[in-house]
Amino acid sequence: MPADISGKSAVSRALTVYNDGFALVKETRKLPEFPADGVLRYLDVAQRIETESILAEGLAIREMNYEYDLVDKNKLLEKYIGKELTIIATESGKRSRYRLLSVANGLVVEDLETGEIVLDPKGQVRLPELPGGLILTPALVWHAKPPASEVVRVSYLTKGMSWETDYVISLPAESGAEEGFSLTGWMTLRNESGMTYEDAVLRVLAGEVHRAEEPEPYLVYSAIPEHSMPEPESFADYHLYTIPGTITIKDRQQKQVRLIGAEKAKGRTIYEAGPYDRNPAIFFEFDNTGKAGLGFPLPQGTVKFYRNNPADGTAEFVGEDRIGHTAKGERVRLRLGSAFDITVDSGRTSSGKEGRYDFESYMYNIRNAKDVPVTVIVRHPVHDRHWDIAESDLPAERKFSDVLLPVTVPANSGKTVHFTLWIDRSITIAGEEE
DSSP states (O other), X not given: OOEEEOGGGEEEEEEEEETTSEEEEEEEEEOOOOOTTOEEEEESOOTTEEXXXXXXXXXOEEEEEEEOOBOOHHHHHHHTTTSEXXXXXXXTOOEEEEEEEEOBTBOEEEETTTOOEEESOOSEEEOSSOOTTOBSSOEEEEEEOOOSSSEEEEXXXXXXXXXXXXXXXXXXXXXXXXXXXXXXXXXXXXXXSSOOEEEEXXXXXXXXXXXXXXXXXXXXXXXXXXXXXXXXXXXXXXXXXXXXXXXXXXXXXXEEEEEEEEEEEEEEEEEEEOTTOSSOEEEEEEEOSTTTTOOSXXXXXXXXXXXXXXXXSOEEEEEEEEEOOBOTTOEEEEEEEXXXXXXXXXXXXXXXXXXXXXXXXXXXXXXXXXXXXXXXXEEEEOOOSSEEEXXXXXXXXXXXXXXXXXXXXXXXXXXXXEEEEEEEOSBOTTSOBO
């Protein structure tokens, strides 16, 4: 008889969950008394296990099978076709012996006393035992040699587990060029692997792990409690977060754990307007540095913004955006929406040519209906390769293919700015003059 290694014999269990919908399960279990036939059943594994990923240490395995023919009503009855079963009548409680003939469209049985064929008999069906070949949970069946160790360490990958980060940023009542904010990052874990993991050490890995692509399918025609925040650690080329203590993750459960927190971070609200914007876009920027109150790796996820309402002291939702995997020291730039009380008109005012150079002049008129002054950065794209700023009403800079021009507009007022570009369109892509 095979010996069972159940999940209850686990000495330790750990999970590493990846962004891409899979997890690494690592378990150490005590071995039972070794059976004479050398057959062991490793029970309580994920239903969506990737069987080709199994690594077993501490046991010399000659053959391994994954059995997932689980018990259900139809399978039980199919195993008993041609065999005897008992049916207890619903009203009288009389026990009668029958031979099962078919389960295709309801029960077809033969009364063993009268020889009559009975269709869909009423009553409770009793089977003498669980037929061979059916199991209660998926299992790895091993044919092994007697072990030298008292435990076996098993690792495998399973699909159906994923995690992502959801951030919440709380902003003060008034936006400004420099403002404090608090940031909380929640790790949302989803388990649809077909397995409950009790008292497991949980780690989540931030980063893109490459996996081989599955071949395209084809057809052949012939005649699957609350914790303190974890400290991130650099691991290989990724970042690993270990949740303190152990945690139980039930099958078909969504669990949230606080992953990241910063209470006195510093950032800034920025208004930007381009040539086609009627209202400037609202961005929030911060540097992921210790000086700015942060300075730790930020996994990818969705960021929701709330701003305090001075009318009653509550928080109002003011926008959301997504953040990519962001290393320490990088700048984060997120869009909240468009500014209602700031309007922009823009356009080209003149153009001309002097020798080999083209000159183009532009105007931006910005009106501020807010009770406080605002600074709007004009971000004007230039699609030519060889150009520069010839003149401007206010200090402007060229940054890559954009003109950046900060314009401070007083409260309940407006301001118009002009700038001129020189453009050399005589230079070809090859660098030769036409």
